[in-house]
Amino acid sequence: MLPASLPPLSKGGHAAHCKRCLSGLPSSQVDIDPAKLALSFYCLGSLDVSGELEKKTKDWEREQWREWIWSQQTRGHHGTGFRASSYMTAKHSTEEHSGHDNPQIIMTYTALLSLSILRDNFSRLDRKGLLEFLRSCQNIDGSFSSEPLGGDSDLRTTFCAFAISTMLDDWSGMDVANALQFIYSCRTYEGGYGQSPFGEALGGTTYCALAALRLATKQLDPLSLQDRQKTVRWLVQNQAYNGGFSGRTNKDADACYCFWCGASLHVLDAGDLVDNAAMSSFIASCQFKYGGIAKIPGEHPDPYHTYLSLAAVALLPPNSSEGASWALCPLDPLLNATYQTSSWARAHIPAPKVDDDALGDAGI
């Protein structure tokens, strides 16, 4: 039986965990280097969605973080984007391009969101270069590679191209019809989407597929009625008896899938089918006593599971009677950021509109 009321959500503790990670990681975390901007996004996102960013960080810190993220914007041979971190950057080699310090598409998506969380004005964004980068990442089958002319390509990297195009409000960086075709080809008989064609249905990539479809088509329902029913059924089936979600059929629940599956349902306007109370209870049990949220109860926390758990709660909150600790900032499920942040992104990332009247007055 589930407890009648939830223990509090330790927002302050989770924010502190993420703040700690931003200030340094132990050597055992060295594998974070090739994905550091993603980690930064999970940390900043946790602070943002829990409403702790202003409280927990100082102006100069946020300024410094913006500077570091911008220093990852790189012009490669095939356009401009953000690289994961400076782990391949050597001194005095900033001018020449080694080909091993490339911008990467997932890092570019998380960098744009992180800068939006930090309310940057994007005056330094190389928009033209970014569109060129997107174009050179798209493959013949419509998918996007993590970097130009190769590298891994799957639904995650493809979703990022949709999100970046949305934030730029410019779809000239991709062949949309071809990209949609790739997404459809990843659908499985279970109703979810695999990481790539013929792959097993997986919560994370199902989110990527549905959010991308919705971003591109802007229709309320990007799927046929039958497909939608099947997908909703599979997603709902992934909620385990302990309240958490599993990412695949017959796997154990894991906190991150509360977001991937819960947000997928939300994208299909079926978020109300989730048992929010049970989900929150599972997430409560994954809280680490010194802050942070783990994938399952009793494990060590990390920013990825912390952010996605908080995002899941923001999207599918428990009953308001659970008190203020469970109240988080409302979340935009399509870009995966708070609405305030996603509105900021949509307002500041597109190229400034050319004002026709002004041009006319200037006699151009």
Add this chain to the structure above:
Amino acid sequence: MKIEIVVDPARPAPPASLVSRVAPAASAPAASDARGASCCILQRPEWADVVPLEQYENVTPLAPIFYTDEYRDATNYFRGIVKSGEMSPRVLELTENVIRQNPGHYSAWQYRYKTLMALKSPLDDELQLMDELAIKHLKTYQVWHHRRLLVQQTRNPGPELEFIANSLQVDMKNYHTWSYRQWILAYFNDDALWSHELDFVESMLESDVRNNSAWHHRFFVAFQSGVRNGDEDRDAIVRRELAFVKERIAIAPNNASAWNYLRGVLDHAKIPYSELQAFVLPYSLPQLPLGIPPEVVDLENPLPSKDSQLPCVAAVEFMADIHEAAGGGDLVKATELWKSLANEHDTIRKRYWEYRIAESLKTKSGGDG
């Protein structure tokens, strides 16, 4: 204005690489214990001609990682090598060192592959090394990506299937491993490669009938890329698969993977669910119908094994779907079943079952109007 500083939070000075190369004994005492054998490759004289390059940050980084000296050393040399563009046997040694310390080091993998190609290295040796690294780092994407690149060169996919079977013994549901198997089969796509695939899936399901990756793979073999010349009699394949999944459901009725597979096959073949009613019904009841003598056991429709927990949620759902499709008066039956799921057998999905009830009423009133 930017102030350019090399930020090195872990170890301000002197650069570990220089210390270790010139005079290992002079390195900071605190760090000397950490200098394991694997960093010694860089202390050999044959590395003296390489200029190690420190990682450079011009602003304070987010989430700085406190590297070990050993790692810092190896990556300093690696950056040096990348800058000089050298591709030589010692680069293979160096990238292996970096990869062993950080299997996610994207650039080390990339540069290693380029070097292997440039040197025309024997790729079977490389694959052998990968056999070890893959098992060690099953969840690292790069390990699998590298392997794909290698096999595309050797064009010898045969041994890969056995390697995959072995690594699935370590982790039976590993997503990368299964994806790699699907890729090998679809990419090389020759009949010999596919010939034992159904047996393989069957043995995997023998070890764990709830392994959804194996069920998914079976669908891929029977209905997608695995369809071979000579398999044209699709009806026979569908009958074979229905018999297979029914048997597995009988052994372990509460297995969502098997039920999803059953639905998948029916949807794929456009067979109405009602054709399975005789099979599904006993699973949807609270207990086995009494007094069925063994001699009338219907091989087409195996009964749930003894001690099965009944009713089976998936069977109740399936029966409700049958009634809903029939429509008319049967909707009442469907509603009863959904109610039993919502309130008794599957309460975590209460909202979903209530939604199904509401939706069916909508359709009904829509049809009546």
